Amino acid sequence: MRSANQVLNVGLVGGGFMGRTHSNAYRQAGKFFDMPRQMVLKAVCSRNAGRAQEFADNWGYESIETDWRALVERADIDLIDIASPNDTHAEIAIAAAQAGKMVFCEKPLGRNAAEALAMVCAVEEAAVPNMVWYNYRRVPAVMLLKQLIEEGRFGRIFHYRAQFLQDWTISPDLPQGGGALWRLDGSVAGSGVTGDLLAHNIDAALWLNGAISEVTAMTETFIKERKHNLTDRVEPITIDDASSALARFQNGSLGLFEATRYARGHKALNTLEINGEHASAIWNLEDLHRLKYFDYRDDKRLQGWREIHVSSTEHPYMKHWWVPGLQIGFEHTFIHQVADFVSALEEGKAAQPTFRDALETDRVTDAILRSAVSRTWQTL
């Protein structure tokens, strides 16, 4: 029998792209996963009351707030979920932790590692459950890869490489600014592709291949100034449009990382490859169900890259969905994360990645940005 505490009352901050994915995840998780607690969409907070209400109506939030401070103070909220722009993460998360709320935060955790560290201190001091939305860990193919690595199938690792390639900011006519375009405004976003895209690659790398010990990097801003859609003036661009890094991992393997929004032809090409003594694997987000796996222990004549369509009941998460061969999509990674969190919570464990896990990613992305300026290797 379940206790009276069988719900988790969520207060969401932010009603944009990420607010939608989180809301959908809360609604869907309990329909497909056995959830010891059901998520209750208690309130959504957005500065514009009209839009907050519209969002609440669509997704079924019971109430709205226009000031996140009010949300954080509400006694009927168990969990604050931060899906607002990067410059708001730290302040809200710290206040929420201090108010004793569980905290979810969109990635990157802070605009930099200093912000992130303060957030970690806050949630750890308050001892509140916390989690960061590095959702791609929960792609079934990526989770399968994690299992294979943990089973020791790869042996000594020699190489890890990852990319996140997009092409949506190539036009000089695209403005920076408010709405979805805050990602081009350095003061809001903290950094450009390093924090927005490469952070996903780094998070996966740290999780799959362990700590990074040093990096050297370069960044570039191809288009130096753009009209700001709030000020209506042409203003300098202070984010990085592209970011590449060489890295050494503590396990002795070499890393190669790259993110850009200037790779024509790629919309969301988030890739990874790992090469070990006995096996290698390749994955990318635009074909998210495929894990390419090479096993050197196969009969020599029959060695080849296996295109595993990760859609069978034996594969992570997939038995909860449809039947073998049928695909799921982007949004499901968030649903899995919600289900895993609630499951872990029930078992008294932390669901990964925690704020502390995500702080490590911020440390690496900070080192990359520092290296790009100093043109030197940065030790972590």
Added chain:
Amino acid sequence: MRSANQVLNVGLVGGGFMGRTHSNAYRQAGKFFDMPRQMVLKAVCSRNAGRAQEFADNWGYESIETDWRALVERADIDLIDIASPNDTHAEIAIAAAQAGKMVFCEKPLGRNAAEALAMVCAVEEAAVPNMVWYNYRRVPAVMLLKQLIEEGRFGRIFHYRAQFLQDWTISPDLPQGGGALWRLDGSVAGSGVTGDLLAHNIDAALWLNGAISEVTAMTETFIKERKHNLTDRVEPITIDDASSALARFQNGSLGLFEATRYARGHKALNTLEINGEHASAIWNLEDLHRLKYFDYRDDKRLQGWREIHVSSTEHPYMKHWWVPGLQIGFEHTFIHQVADFVSALEEGKAAQPTFRDALETDRVTDAILRSAVSRTWQTL
């Protein structure tokens, strides 16, 4: 402003695999599409009251029934959705139509064209909106292909070919019978892969390439008897395990069709290819976001199969989901079908495929089954 009739009260028959996909579609459609009427999950009907209640609880149905006749008679139901095994389709659909309900029916429409014809007569006589769940028409890549064909980009068509390959029944230890295994029981299913899988290929073919004028075919039952999990006795298998057909279309093109559950390595490989004078296209369900498109009008040196990742705002349905490059999955085809139905209803139009459209598919699959027995060409 919307009228008081702003809802559609659904009564669902069947709580299996398809009942889940439909229920999810009803819940999700209104969150992502502008729906002039919201779907209300009024009642679910399943013979086992316990399971019906469990299903209702999970998906949010307001009530349950254990006899579909009771469901059909309820005044608070606008639409009967038939997601129960094939042998129940005709009886329920006809009763529902006679009771003045709108009717949705899982595919194939009937166990044969005679059943399907009776169903068409019933819904047309009652003049009730009706639709069959040939969901793969609403894969964005398939809908894009439909647009391209209608724009005349292909010119004269020479070839159309399609397959549906699975491998889940190869083991002789798999029983026939109840639950999900009714598909192996000929008296329930009507036919084997011809009605279950090839029907999807035929529906798409008729929709994309027009009427078929004649077919010749062969079928095979590789495993002749299996234990029946209801009788616990080994009983003959009366369905086709594999089915292939040559066809001629009215537009002069040649068709090639094949479905099987004995193609090791393929879980749900539903494919299609069309070859025209000016262009060709290829699609398959296991990479549902990819439309391969070849255009002979391209510069000769640069002609090649374009791998279109159908995930941008310009592509059918995709602007309702996430951002370019991010994938959706199997379940979304049902959501699109619900949204299209409600949209068409508001405009006083029929959403395709109607029962009459689906009758044509049953006529073709019947002709294939007849040809396999008579070993002769069958004219349609």
Added chain:
Amino acid sequence: MRSANQVLNVGLVGGGFMGRTHSNAYRQAGKFFDMPRQMVLKAVCSRNAGRAQEFADNWGYESIETDWRALVERADIDLIDIASPNDTHAEIAIAAAQAGKMVFCEKPLGRNAAEALAMVCAVEEAAVPNMVWYNYRRVPAVMLLKQLIEEGRFGRIFHYRAQFLQDWTISPDLPQGGGALWRLDGSVAGSGVTGDLLAHNIDAALWLNGAISEVTAMTETFIKERKHNLTDRVEPITIDDASSALARFQNGSLGLFEATRYARGHKALNTLEINGEHASAIWNLEDLHRLKYFDYRDDKRLQGWREIHVSSTEHPYMKHWWVPGLQIGFEHTFIHQVADFVSALEEGKAAQPTFRDALETDRVTDAILRSAVSRTWQTL
């Protein structure tokens, strides 16, 4: 130590596309394979003396002939290689055999099985070594597949399917006639795609999957008349532009075959797929180094189509070429065939496919053409 008979003096008939590939094969085989006998390019025969001499000069033939009868009678020729159009195969082959020469013949062996049978009788009566240039058996990936099948890795076979898709005759402005265009002239070619393309698929099928017991088929001529470039008149086209067949193999598996020159976007897409109880494989000529292999005995989570890049020293023929990963091409299949023939000859064995093997292919293609006319199943 080798005998004085260490050479094989070749007399080639025909200096077109196939004459080039054979000549190249004779020149190259001894450079890469240990050949107990070296091929000597003794004479080339072509009706036009000027072109014959030009061909001889380029490829290093010692002499020319303009009448194949003269060639066949020459005492200094050991082997007659027929690379002239289909309507010349039978007459030359029979005369060559009667003159005691070894005979190589381009495919298809005859314009029909009757011609082919006469050719088989001639070479068998004369007991001369003979071989037909179904070169695609010697693609390393295809030979690897043959090995895997013979090792019993596939278990019971359920399906075999193959295609040969081209698009080079779609334009109505393309004439029929002389030169390379004799393939469009029925009186010369015997048939269209059935003998020219599908014969390759049938040869591979019989070799890999055993005898075919019955077929039903359809053919089509999309463009009914074309200018003849010898008569300069528009004349009816008497060949098939497209050909499809359903088949049953003696081992109980089902076959599906298709060839066409009207599949826009495909230049030489010669494919095959075999589905067995335990394993499946896929190959195509446009990526000739790739064998896709699926093994159901792999760990369930790790099952996937292996993309085997058949280019390692463990793979058939490859140790004779470069280093692992480096590709060979179309012409190498002919080189392998020459090397295999000489090797077999030394061991007193027949190199496959012999004329008798190729007769079986002609019997199947004849049955396909008959079925297309009679619209009935044809038993073999």
Added chain:
Amino acid sequence: MRSANQVLNVGLVGGGFMGRTHSNAYRQAGKFFDMPRQMVLKAVCSRNAGRAQEFADNWGYESIETDWRALVERADIDLIDIASPNDTHAEIAIAAAQAGKMVFCEKPLGRNAAEALAMVCAVEEAAVPNMVWYNYRRVPAVMLLKQLIEEGRFGRIFHYRAQFLQDWTISPDLPQGGGALWRLDGSVAGSGVTGDLLAHNIDAALWLNGAISEVTAMTETFIKERKHNLTDRVEPITIDDASSALARFQNGSLGLFEATRYARGHKALNTLEINGEHASAIWNLEDLHRLKYFDYRDDKRLQGWREIHVSSTEHPYMKHWWVPGLQIGFEHTFIHQVADFVSALEEGKAAQPTFRDALETDRVTDAILRSAVSRTWQTL
């Protein structure tokens, strides 16, 4: 009419892997390309007389030498082709140039840029035609890409990335030393993958995307010592097993380069990708006929990566081979290079890449190696 100088007498140094590919190229070029001068295989030089003779017999060299100095002095040799290990390149090339011979040299030109510079000075002072075997420029798909770039189809370039991944030295049991294993001996090879593999990537990059202005790099030697198969002692490994670099091109684009022999699953994965404002392209050696091309000027709904099968008569070099759709392989790149050289020679032009072109590659690889030691950016 052709002059008396219609032949080019070749003296080859080295009878290993590269000696074979060059010899084959000399034999084949004139059969497929219109060559104003035919290559004559005059002499091959190898220290072991027996092996030299065996090589000469196989490939048709008229004579042998066991001392390259004797070869260089021969009056009947027009062209010295250096296919011996890297430590011999400079000495032979300089002597050959001083003897007034044309010089071909395997890549990398020198073991370092200093050696290469001396070689450039020698051939330029002697004004002898010279060429380096960076053969991958002559893959038809790569040459097509070069044409597309020169036509301005890409616009401003943002990114260039390239890899050369192999896995043949992972086993610690593999010795360093003589024969093919000199590539693991630093004193002979000069460097490891940087000179052997990455040099190919750099050569292509400079040719396709222009000069590199600066690099930062890391290298690694995963296996620190191996038995030397000449001394039979375990000795330190002084080459780099893996090498990665970040680069900036003079045109403002960013470069990313990586080569390794420790990427399990890759035999010869030589890749390149270029991202421009209007178009992008991708190629790799293991599917050498495919050029992937994305054009942003295509209709938005139909944008996709075109898989161009570079095998049609419109494509570079291909009209000289077979018919559309049929593949060529690795060895053909050398044949093309020979044909291009002779063609250019006839026109009084230099065939690329010349020694001077290849010196630039050595400068970049030297900078990469220096950067790996100094851990700083190196300006070129």
